[in-house]
Amino acid sequence: MYSVTEDAMNSFxxxxxxxxxxxxxxxxxxxxAFVSESKITKEEWMMGLEFLTASATITTEERNEFSLMSDIMGISSMVDVVSQPPGTSPSSVLGPFHNHDSSTHPNGADLVKGQDGKKTWVHGRVLDIHGKPIAHAQIDFWQNANNGLYPAQDPEQDPQNLRCKIECDEQGQFDFLTIRPLPYTVPTDGPVGALLRAANRHWWRPAHFHFIVSAPGYLGLVTEIFPSDTPYIDNDTVFGVRPGLVIDFKPCQNKQVANKYKLKEDFEEATFEFKLAQIK
Ligand SMILES: [Fe+2]
Structure with missing residues (x-):
C-alpha cells in the first residue's frame, strides 16, 4: 500500500x-504524525510557512529568530537535557548575548567599577565528575546591568561591562565581584513575539548569570545560574531553569572581601561548583 510517510522516510x-x-x-x-494528529488545514500550514519566512527576514548576525523560536518552544532546553553527560552540572541556553571577545581579568576581579546594583561576590570551584578540582579551568562570564540590559542592547554601557574571562587557580577556584542580575524580556518585535502574544504568554526570563566553563581535556559547559528568589523562576519563557542551577544568594559577612572591594554597604554572595566531564 502507498504510504507517503514511509516513502518520505526512505528517501533519506x-x-x-x-x-x-x-x-x-x-x-x-x-x-x-503531527500533521495527521492535528488534522492541520492547508491555510494553517501556509500560516506556518509564512511564520518561518518572516523569521528568516528578521534574522541577522546579531539576532536569530529561529534560535528564539527553538528557545520558546522548549526545544533548546530539550537538546540540553538529552546531551548532558552523567555527573556533570546541567547545561542551559547560551542566549543571544554571548561575546567571544570578553577581556581576561585576574581571579578576584571587580567587575562593578562603581555602577548601581546589589553587590554580589561570586565564588566557586570547577571540578571533575568525581569532585577533583580542575586546575586553571577557564570561566567565561556575562550578565545584564542594573537596567536589565546587556551591553549589546545599551549604547550607554561599555561593551565589556559585566563580562569577563577568568582563569581559575591550582585548586579550580574562581571569584569576582559583580552585581545581582535582573529579569528581562526576550525580543518581542518579530514573529516569535507575535506568537507569544497570540498564545497569551509572557516574555520574561528570570534573572541569571551566564557561564561557559572549559578546561583542556574536558567537555565545555554552557550554563546559567539563577537566584532562587528571582521573579519568573517557575515560568521562564525559554524553559532554561533546571534543578541544580538555582541557588540562594545569601547576605555575606566576610570582612576580608568587604575590605578588599572597599564595600561599605550590605552585599551578597553566590557560590557554585561546576562539574565537567572528561573527553573520552
Ligand atoms: Fe541572559
Whole structure:
C-alpha cells in the first residue's frame, strides 16, 4: 500500500552520513504524525510557512529568530537535557548575548567599577565528575546591568561591562565581584513575539548569570545560574531553569572581601561548583 510517510522516510536512506539518514527519517516520521494528529488545514500550514519566512527576514548576525523560536518552544532546553553527560552540572541556553571577545581579568576581579546594583561576590570551584578540582579551568562570564540590559542592547554601557574571562587557580577556584542580575524580556518585535502574544504568554526570563566553563581535556559547559528568589523562576519563557542551577544568594559577612572591594554597604554572595566531564 502507498504510504507517503514511509516513502518520505526512505528517501533519506541513501545519505552519505548515516546520522543524517537517521535524523531526517525520524523528523519526517514525527512531522507526518503531527500533521495527521492535528488534522492541520492547508491555510494553517501556509500560516506556518509564512511564520518561518518572516523569521528568516528578521534574522541577522546579531539576532536569530529561529534560535528564539527553538528557545520558546522548549526545544533548546530539550537538546540540553538529552546531551548532558552523567555527573556533570546541567547545561542551559547560551542566549543571544554571548561575546567571544570578553577581556581576561585576574581571579578576584571587580567587575562593578562603581555602577548601581546589589553587590554580589561570586565564588566557586570547577571540578571533575568525581569532585577533583580542575586546575586553571577557564570561566567565561556575562550578565545584564542594573537596567536589565546587556551591553549589546545599551549604547550607554561599555561593551565589556559585566563580562569577563577568568582563569581559575591550582585548586579550580574562581571569584569576582559583580552585581545581582535582573529579569528581562526576550525580543518581542518579530514573529516569535507575535506568537507569544497570540498564545497569551509572557516574555520574561528570570534573572541569571551566564557561564561557559572549559578546561583542556574536558567537555565545555554552557550554563546559567539563577537566584532562587528571582521573579519568573517557575515560568521562564525559554524553559532554561533546571534543578541544580538555582541557588540562594545569601547576605555575606566576610570582612576580608568587604575590605578588599572597599564595600561599605550590605552585599551578597553566590557560590557554585561546576562539574565537567572528561573527553573520552
Ligand atoms: Fe541572559
Amino acid at each position: 536512506s541513501k545519505a552519505i552520513d548515516p546520522r543524517l539518514a537517521h535524523v531526517m527519517a525520524l523528523m519526517v516520521k514525527h512531522l507526518h
